[in-house]
Amino acid sequence: MLDSDNAAFIQTGVSISLAACSGDRMPSMSRGLGCKLIDGGRQIAIFVKRSQSAELLENIRNSGRVANVFNLPSSNRTLQLKGDDAQIRPFDPADLPVIESHLPQFLEEVIPFGMPENMVRALLAYTVDDLVTVVYSPNAAFTQTPGPKAGDPLGTAA
Amino acid sequence: MSLRLETIRECLEGIIPGHIATCDRAGMPNLAYLSQVEFIDNEHVALSYQFFNRTRQNVLADSPVRLLLTSHLTAAQYRLTLHYLRTEAAGPLFERMRAKLAGIASHTGMSGIFQLLGADIYRVLSIEQVPGETVPPPPPPVNCLNALRRTVDRLATCSTLECLLEKAVDCLEKEFGIAHLMLLMHDEARGRLYTLASRGYPESGIGSEIPVGAGVIGICARERTPIRIGFANSEYAYGRTVRDGIAADGQGDALETAIPLPGLPDAASQMAVPISVAGRLLGVLYVESATDLHFGYDEEDALVTFAAQLGLAIVHHQQADDLPDEPAASEEAAPAVAGRPLTIRHFAATESVFIDDDYLIKGVAGAILWVLLSDFAERRRTSFTNKGLRVDPRIRLPGVSDNLEARLVLLQRRLDERDAGIRLTKTGRGRFSLAVDHPLQLLES
Structure with missing residues (x-):
């Protein structure tokens, strides 16, 4: 599903967000603090803050369906992945380095746009006991970089 | 709804893109x-519709x-729940968003890709703040509400249109800290705006013109809506659109091009606000800055309110000048003057007036000057009234909404800038006098 180029891309200083819907189609979304590939990209782990994601996590528990967007501010390159088997797992402190290395990469991306560093640090601030991991198998990928190819599927859609 | 949308408008500017x-x-x-x-x-927002993508399919x-x-x-995050109402593909809201998007596209390297197809209007059902760490916001550069209050206080002290216009641009500069600005008046009959005052440019550009519909200023005038752009872009650079518009002009009513329009060559932030009263467009306020995102929603609110106040005051002063309430001044013939004569040349087809072969003005203001100088040359006449000009068959004023007083201010300023020894001075409500320091030689072409 995910080629090596896109697999590398989603682990750079991208902005990450994750969405899921309720039974009556009401969506909810949260920012992700980092992304980890499992089993060579067959599965993806996204780290979110439980305190910000009650509705999102409830929706994932009920449906397992997620939409996950990665955007690199400096290039506008944007990728959306989707999955229908998302699960919520406790955060494993062994994954902390993923989050810790994502922040400086993201800062490097947005500071040239004039974003104050303290504001960006506040936006992505967390406590370890508030973290939770969402794991899913991507079964569809779409380029969302603005332009004529926006919305095109990258691989076989589910 | 506990949170009011008006209090979190900085989130809408797209500085951190929304999801x-x-x-x-x-x-x-x-x-x-x-x-x-x-x-x-507070209950409605519009989102830009640019591509028929999955989002739009789902919304429909x-x-x-x-x-x-x-x-x-502050890094505060908000979740808004919306309900789609309708899409607008023309009109003030659409033009506001199209202009803003052109700036965003240029800033993000998406010029030519971002094209507004429609303004999707949504009802805001709820706003919730997402829990999380925030930082205190930096103090704003200007307290817009207080600047507005001081400005309105100062405008109220004026007793003439000339004073009002001067104070208006002075307040924008001193009270609002805006370094580059223009005040343009609407020439309804010709579909043009002419610059009457400016600040912050090497040349004042007084008398320069822009067609209604051209660039930020012209679109603001056509749609009667504020246009605000946060980033440098070529699409709304008014210099180019003015040049493009010239070709379409008829010969007898050509756009004023001898006087260049002032403006920053590298403006990043631009905002134009209409001055309207009772549905009639009187003019446009235009402000600009070389820095990105210099003007926000608060500045826009303040200038819109300021323009409303200014519009009412302009109408008041113009009406007052149409009803002279002072006894006519005794007609004092000007004493003869000696020295080198000034050659005044008039081209009737365009009402252009040249002083010693240097272009001064054309159109209605040119026609007025020619009449004043003709009367001066024939009868040494120095005292005139607005009422007299309005009924003078030699001046073809374009009807009731002629902005005569504004045209007199324009003429007065062009003469003062030229410093050729011809001056107009207001002597009372609806009255003014002409002073000429040199003998005149009038030539009709």
């Missing part, structure tokens, strides 16, 4: 980035809509 989440009929979520959210009022299939917006000032 939009929707859901298809099968229950699959979709997530996308937003270029632009436009504040309409009755998906509930959620936005995640982030303040670049």
Whole structure:
């Protein structure tokens, strides 16, 4: 599903967000603090803050369906992945380095746009006991970089 | 709704792009980035429709809509629940968003890719703040409400239109700290705006013109709506659009091009605000800056309110000048003067007036000057009234909404800038005098 180029891309200083819907189609979304590939990209782990994601996590528990967007501010390159088997797992402190290395990469991306560093640090601030991991198998990928190819599927859609 | 949208408008500027989440009929979520959210009022926003993408398909299939917006000032995040109402593909809101999007596109390297197809209007059902760490916002550069109050106080002290216009630009500069600005008046009959005052440019550009519909200023005038752009872009650079517009002009009514329009060559932030009273456009206020995102929603609110106040005051002063209430001054013939004569040349077809072969003015203001100088040359006449000009068959004023007093201010300023020894001075309500320091030689072409 995910080629090596896109697999590398989603682990750079991208902005990450994750969405899921309720039974009556009401969506909810949260920012992700980092992304980890499992089993060579067959599965993806996204780290979110439980305190910000009650509705999102409830929706994932009920449906397992997620939409996950990665955007690199400096290039506008944007990728959306989707999955229908998302699960919520406790955060494993062994994954902390993923989050810790994502922040400086993201800062490097947005500071040239004039974003104050303290504001960006506040936006992505967390406590370890508030973290939770969402794991899913991507079964569809779409380029969302603005332009004529926006919305095109990258691989076989589910 | 506990949180009022008007208090978090900085999140709508797109400095940190918002996210939009929707859901298809099968229950699959979709997530996308937003270029632009436009504040309409506390219950409504508009989103830019640029591509027929999955988001739009879901919205048209009755998906509930959620936005995640982030303040670049505080890092606070907000989730908004929206309900789609309708799409507008023309009109003031559409033009406001199209102009803003052109700036965003240019800033993000998306010129030519971002094209506004429609303004999707949504009702805001709820706003919730997402829990999380925030930082205190930096103090704003100007307290707009207080600047507005001081400005309104100062405008109220004026007893003439000339004073009013001068104070207006002075207040924008001193009270609002705006370094580059223009005040343009509307020539309804000709579909033009002419510069009557400016600040912050090497040349004042008084008398320069722009067609209604051209560039930021012209679109603001045509749509009667504020236009605000946060980033440098070529699409709305008014210099170019003015040049493009010249070719379409008829010969006898050509756009004023001898006087260059002032303006920053590298303006990043631009804002034009209409001055309207009772549905009639009187003019446009235009402000600009070389820095990105210099003007926000608060500045826009303040200038819109200022323009409303200024418009009422302009109408008041113009009406007062149409009703002279002082006894006519005794007609004092000017004493003869000696020295080198000034050659005044008049081209009737365009009403252009040249002083010693240097272009001064044309159109209605040119016609007025020619009449004043003709009367002066024939009868040494120095005292005139607005009422007299209005009924003078030699001046073809374009009807009731002629802005005569504004045209006299324009003429007075052009003469003062030229410093050729011809001056107009207001002597009372609806009255003014002409002073000429040199003998005149009038030539009709």
